Each structure stands twice: as C-alpha cells, then as structure tokens.
Amino acid sequence: MPGKPTLFALTHWLLNAAAIFCMAIAAILAIALGALAVAASDLTADHLGIPALMPAPAHDVSRMEVLPIGGTALLGGLLSLLLILFALRAAAGIVQSAIKGDPFVNANATRLTRIGWFLTLLIGVQFATKLAVDGMAGRLAAVHHLSLEQLNVHFSGGSDISPVGILAVLLIFVLAQIFRHGSVMRDELQGTV
Numbered sequence: 001m002p003g004k005p006t007l008f009a010l011t012h013w014l015l016n017a018a019a020i021f022c023m024a025i026a027a028i029l030a031i032a033l034g035a036l037a038v039a040a041s042d043l044t045a046d047h048l049g050i051p052a053l054m055p056a057p058a059h060d061v062s063r064m065e066v067l068p069i070g071g072t073a074l075l076g077g078l079l080s081l082l083l084i085l086f087a088l089r090a091a092a093g094i095v096q097s098a099i100k101g102d103p104f105v106n107a108n109a110t111r112l113t114r115i116g117w118f119l120t121l122l123i124g125v126q127f128a129t130k131l132a133v134d135g136m137a138g139r140l141a142a143v144h145h146l147s148l149e150q151l152n153v154h155f156s157g158g159s160d161i162s163p164v165g166i167l168a169v170l171l172i173f174v175l176a177q178i179f180r181h182g183s184v185m186r187d188e189l190q191g192t193v
Helices: 003-041 063-099 106-143 163-192
Strands: none
Touching: 003 063, 063 106, 106 163
C-alpha cells in the first residue's frame, strides 16, 4: 500500500493546518471581545466606529444595549472554535498513530470519545448561543418597539440542530468502542503469540 503513508501524511498536515487556522481565528475573536470591552468603557464617545446611539430607525438604542448581543455571539464563536480545535488535535493524534502503523490502540479509542464529546458540546454551544442572541435581540426590539429588521441584528452561527450532526456524533462514539474492542483483541492476540 504505497499510497497510504502519503495519504496519512497529507491528512495529518491538513489537520494541523486547520488547527493553526482555528487558533488564528480564535485569537481574532478574543481581540474582538477586547474591542467590545473598550467600546463599552465610555458611554458617550464613538469607539471603533460604534456610535453611542444607533442610527435611525433604531436611534433610541444605545451602544450599551447592543454590545452584550455582540459579546454573546463572539463568545459563542470563540467557544465553538476552541472545541473544533480540540477535536482537530485529537484527530491529528489518531492519524499520527496510523502513520506509525498502530491505529488500534486504547489511546485512539479515548481520542475518538473526546472528539464525540467535543462535537456534542459544539452542537450545544451553537444552539445556546443562537437562543441567547435571538432572545436578547428580541427583548431589545420589544423594549424599543422595533422589529428585528429595524434593529439590524443578524446571527447565523450554525445554530440549527442537525440530525446528520447528531448521527455523526453517535457514529464517532460507536467507532470509539470499535477501536477500544480492537485494541483489546490485539492485546489478547499478542499475549497468545
């Protein structure tokens, strides 16, 4: 199988590149959260192009009322990226063990279980973030007698719970059990030889 090591090496490289990309985006989101804190520090001045009062038709809405919505969305995005990063690192560990020629080890079963939990938490974080952002925007719009369109708050952070995503998570947990069982069988086989 001459193509397999190349495929594993390419996959390992791509997983590491994706992890670096996630770290860079996470750093940008962390800086954006800091920028929101700066914007919230002075109630009257324009900070980072965010006026103290929103433009018409939402001219009665203050920056301090809108910033928590943005902060919640950024925090949800940051948590999501960190969970994706942890899952990518675990997947890179699995591929690394396959490169070494020994994928059916208990450590990979543990990595797959972690990936399953990271993806479960990711689904939960995205759904909770969507609920929180929509809830805060809805309450703010109601207080100021505006529609959500007039408030101009849009959030589309992968917030729907997908049956395919849930199936994928379940399959990862099943695969973890298969790896765990394969590891036990391999150990038993080595003990008899």
